[in-house]
Amino acid sequence: MSLRQFEYALAIAEAGSVTAAAELLHVAQPSMSQQIRNLERELGVTLFARTPTGLVPTVVGRAFLREAQVAVSASRRARATARAGADELVGELVVSAQMGFGARQLPGALGTLRRRFPRLEVTVFEEPSSAELERLCRQGVLDLALMAACELGPADAHHLGHEEFVVVLGPGHRLLTAERVELRDLEGESWVRFDRDSALDGVLTGVLRDNELTPITAARVSQTATAVRWAGHGLGVTLVPASAVSPGDRHLARPVFPIVSQPVVAVVRQDAGPAETALLELLRAESWHQPVQSWVTSTTNSVRAV
Structure with a gap:
């Protein structure tokens, strides 16, 4: 087995076909197909199943791909460390956030980082499961992760602030006239919830x-943006981190009482390199104490005026 085969398998899983993956990596399609066949023959398993929508990983394929990602990420970090100079960073930085966390702060920090180091490639994804996020941290897949809590030591975990949660209501909802919604007043409401194993559904x-x-569950969704949008269309109410609510939807969001909040912790990999250190400092500089009440008051007054 080789890292090249691992990269080919990961690309096929992402693209859904050998042809698209070959174009993505700028290699010949027959060569990639042969490499995957050799890999499956060596492992003695089938990694991908053909479906009407394309190639999808089998159960054993998904397990293999998780470990392949660990190896490929480690290899990329090693190359980036070897090539990093005093004034330039190159290579890949893999970042993940617990779903809904840092939706306002992370893009700003990453934008500054990319302007400072334009040759640094950044991969970012949200992870709904806090347990899976912590597992990825322990395995060294992630260079930096944002989450509510972790079992790692203080040398790896850095407290940034708190995420306050808000309730999102439908247009014309009776509680939009309140500046802060008492949770007990939500008795009888239907909820737009999240996948059962997600951290956000655990909070709710x-x-x-x-x-x-x-x-009372009206629907379950996989993304905070979907939950906000569906709540905004009156399907039910939802509870999300305040930073996950876009400015255009803030008129439908209210803080709650008792206050619901979670700490935000940045976890960096052991032996963090200059890219992780730079991103951590940029995240520290972001505001993690968003005055939720202030951006609610103006919209509440508008509703009352109407």
Whole structure:
């Protein structure tokens, strides 16, 4: 087995076909197909299944790809460290965030980082499961992760601030006239919730339980933007981190009482390089204490005026 075969398998999983993956990596399609056949023969398993929509990883293929990503990421970091000069960073930085966290702060920090080091390639993805996010951190797949909590030591975990949660209501909802919604007033509401194993649904489940609210589920979604959009169309109410609400939807969002919030921790990989260190400092410089009440007050007054 070789890192090139790992990269080919990861590209096929991303692109959904050998042809598209070959174009993505600028290699000949027959060569890539042969390499994957050799890999499957050596492993004695089938990594991909052909479906009407393209190639998808098998169960054993998904398990293999997780470990392949670890190896490829480690290789890229090694190359980047070897090539990093005093005034330039090259290579790849892999960043992940617990779903809904840092939606306002992370893009700003990454934009500054890319302007400073234009040859640095940054891969960013959201992870709904906090357990999976921590597993990826332990395995060294991630260079930096944003999450609510972790089991790593203080040398690896850096507290940035807190994410306050807000409730998003539909247009004309009776509680839009309030500057802060009391959770007990949401009794009887239907909720737009998240996947059952996601950290966000865990927060909502705890809030409903602690406030003795009946968990009426209108729908389950996989992204905070979808939850906000569906709540904004009146499907049900939802609870999301404040930074996940776009300025155009803030008129439908209200802070809640009792306050719901979670800490935001940046976890960097062991032996962090200059790219991770630079991003961490940029994240520290971002505001993690967003005055939610201030951007709600003006919209509340507008609703009352109408």
